Amino acid sequence: MAISAIILAGGRATRMQGIDKGWALLNNSPLISHVIKRLSPQVDNILINANRQLKQYATLGYPVLADSYPDFAGPLAGISIGLQHAEHDYLLTVPCDCPCLPADLAERLLAALIGHGAQIAVASCKGRSHSVFCLCKKTVLPTLDTYLQQGKRRVSDWQKSLAYVEVDFSENEQAFSNLNTAEDLAALELQLSK
Secondary structure (H helix, E strand, O other): OOEEEEEEEOOOOHHHOOOOHHHOEEOOEEHHHHHHHHHHHHOOEEEEEEOOOHHHHHOOOOOEEOOOOOOOOOHHHHHHHHHHHOOOOEEEEEEOOOOOOOOOHHHHHHHHHHHOOOOEEEEEEOOEEEEEEEEEEHHHHHHHHHHHHOOOOOHHHHHHOOOEEEEEOHHHHHHHOOOOOHHHHHHHHHHHHO
């Protein structure tokens, strides 16, 4: 089944001293380039959600979409714009700061979503859900827009209001390590060099 994907790069990156996280370097390549490399074999097309440096993101060769909700409304605004523009019936969402995402993320989330008759499948690891690593049906867009219009922003609360399933990736804990600071980046570089 065909899957669209959106890479969420629309945040403020306050813990990264305001540097746009997608352009932070890991082994001399921007984080978003690492994410694209892991994601592109898994999906049929890629979108990028960004609210800053739109022209720079456009140089990567993928459509770049800014939030349609004002004031950096968070990941749900990025998911919303992805659902609005997805070419296919399923949308995979991933953050721009997780360069080691699983190579079988889309495949396993889709299998669980279909197998459980769910509307949304979310990755989890060691009992913790990673809500921005999700696959959802495009048909959930009206519920998301209603939720956002009510001023709500909690990703997991919206997801759990739907037919929801979690998929355990505990064997791949490193895949979900968020890189929020320069120290996080340095630590991952060291780990990958071993």
